Amino acid sequence: MVLSKILQRAEVAIPNAKTTYIRVANKPEEAITVAKKLSDGSSMYGQSEISFDQYTGKALQIVESRSLPLGDHILNSFEPLQYGRFGGIYSRILYIIVGLAPMILFVTGLVMWWEPRRIKPINVNTSNQTDMI
Numbered sequence: 231m232v233l234s235k236i237l238q239r240a241e242v243a244i245p246n247a248k249t250t251y252i253r254v255a256n257k258p259e260e261a262i263t264v265a266k267k268l269s270d271g272s273s274m275y276g277q278s279e280i281s282f283d284q285y286t287g288k289a290l291q292i293v294e295s296r297s298l299p300l301g302d303h304i305l306n307s308f309e310p311l312q313y314g315r316f317g318g319i320y321s322r323i324l325y326i327i328v329g330l331a332p333m334i335l336f337v338t339g340l341v342m343w344w345e346p347r348r349i350k351p352i353n354v355n356t357s358n359q360t361d362m363i
Contacts, residue, residue: 235287240264240280243292250275255284261291268295273309277302 237249247266255262262284267276277295282288298306310316314325 236262236264236282239282239287239289240266243280243289244268244278244294247276247278260284273306277306 233252237252240249244266247268250265250267252265253263261281264280264282265276266278266280267273268278273295277293277298279291279293280289281291283290314321317324
């Protein structure tokens with residue numbers, strides 16, 4: 231099936247939505263999936279998908295984001311938090327700091343553990359040497 235016809239059929243299935251990605255079938259039993267984002271969608275790539283038979287171009291399944299169950303809407307609302315897109319550059323900087331925190335804690339913990347175990351130089355008291363002679 232020609233990809234341009236698949237895209238035309240996807241536009242008919244969910245009109246006035248932006249096509250965000252196309253997943254091409256890798257195996258004979260897989261379908262071609264076209265993802266679309268509605269203008270009022272909060273997800274970066276959209277949650278609407280149309281699956282097409284790769285041989286006939288027939289629409290197998292249409293999932294429109296407006297008709298998703300409440301549980302899916304709740305789970306999808308966490309996407310901006312997952313990718314750090316909710317607070318602009320400040321949230322991304324915070325995510326970098328939080329991501330580096332385990333490494334910093336590991337290094338400082340290693341230094342604190344190693345410090346008492348370093349070999350300390352032996353102090354030789356010179357006043358005791360004269361008593362031994």
